[in-house]
Amino acid sequence: MTPNLPTAPLAVRCQSVVKTYDTGGQKFTALRGIDLDIHQGELMMLVGPSGCGKTTLISIIAGILDQSAGVCEVFGQDLAHLPQKRKLKFRAENIGFVFQAYNLLPSLTATENAAIPLIINGVPRQEAERRAAAVLQRVGLGERLRSLPAQLSGGQQQRVAIARALVHNPRLIVCDEPTSALDHQTGHTVMELLREVALDAHKVLVIVTHDARIFEFADRMAHMDDGRILEIETPKHG
Numbered sequence: 001m002t003p004n005l006p007t008a009p010l011a012v013r014c015q016s017v018v019k020t021y022d023t024g025g026q027k028f029t030a031l032r033g034i035d036l037d038i039h040q041g042e043l044m045m046l047v048g049p050s051g052c053g054k055t056t057l058i059s060i061i062a063g064i065l066d067q068s069a070g071v072c073e074v075f076g077q078d079l080a081h082l083p084q085k086r087k088l089k090f091r092a093e094n095i096g097f098v099f100q101a102y103n104l105l106p107s108l109t110a111t112e113n114a115a116i117p118l119i120i121n122g123v124p125r126q127e128a129e130r131r132a133a134a135v136l137q138r139v140g141l142g143e144r145l146r147s148l149p150a151q152l153s154g155g156q157q158q159r160v161a162i163a164r165a166l167v168h169n170p171r172l173i174v175c176d177e178p179t180s181a182l183d184h185q186t187g188h189t190v191m192e193l194l195r196e197v198a199l200d201a202h203k204v205l206v207i208v209t210h211d212a213r214i215f216e217f218a219d220r221m222a223h224m225d226d227g228r229i230l231e232i233e234t235p236k237h238g
């Protein structure tokens with residue numbers, strides 16, 4: 001789907017990434033040496049059975065968790081080694097998130113929800129809402145700018161969440177199960193939108209999913225099991 005990926009610059013480089021959780025003195029190793037390169041312009045899916053480490057890996061890539069060992073660079077920056085303030089700034093400027101459960105604030109309108117990353121980045125409210133409204137137009141919600149989440153369908157709420165993930169023009173967009181709460185047709189539309197609006201030659205989309213109905217949208221799929229990547233597959237696009 002995306003031409004010349006192997007020669008595109010690297011967006012994410014994971015080398016021998018290990019993650020051990022320590023809960024009350026009990027250690028559990030969730031990632032056991034992950035090697036993964038993701039190129040700019042690429043849509044990479046992480047797939048595998050429940051508990052295999054997908055969310056842990058995407059959280060490390062997004063700088064929400066630190067790895068216990070190994071290297072994970074995002075656009076050349078290993079977030080685990082940045083002071084907290086710089087890490088938060090890097091994340092706020094460079095990373096967008098889409099979650100399964102949308103995570104919209106119920107008392108805010110679609111526009112106000114979508115504007116949140118810009119407000120966090122210090123953009124004045126009026127300007128932030130103007131830009132949020134423009135992104136909502138792009139995702140097909142131009143008529144619902146003043147709607148509250150409860151007044152929107154699941155697919156529309158997910159589109160607000162996508163607008164919120166894109167509004168600050170991040171270079172890395174991570175999505176955790178973005179379609180699993182949606183019916184087939186809506187999930188398909190949301191994936192088409194993500195590919196079309198979120199991806200360009202300089203950006204990268206990393207999607208964790210169980211949803212086999214959307215595998216066709218991947219440039220490559222990393223199959224995980226028990227904290228390891230077993231295989232990286234390039235699906236055939238028909």
Ligand SMILES: Nc1ncnc2c1ncn2[C@@H]1O[C@H](COP(=O)(O)OP(=O)(O)OP(=O)(O)O)[C@@H](O)[C@H]1O
Nearest residue numbers: 021022023028030049050051052053054055056057
């Ligand atoms: N905070 C934590 N403390 C201890 N163990 C954890 C923690 N978070 C995750 N784990 C464990 O690490 C392993 C990997 O979890 P993770 O959420 O990354 O898997 P997953 O592949 O995303 O699963 P699912 O598809 O069910 O969301 C699981 O065995 C989980 O129980």
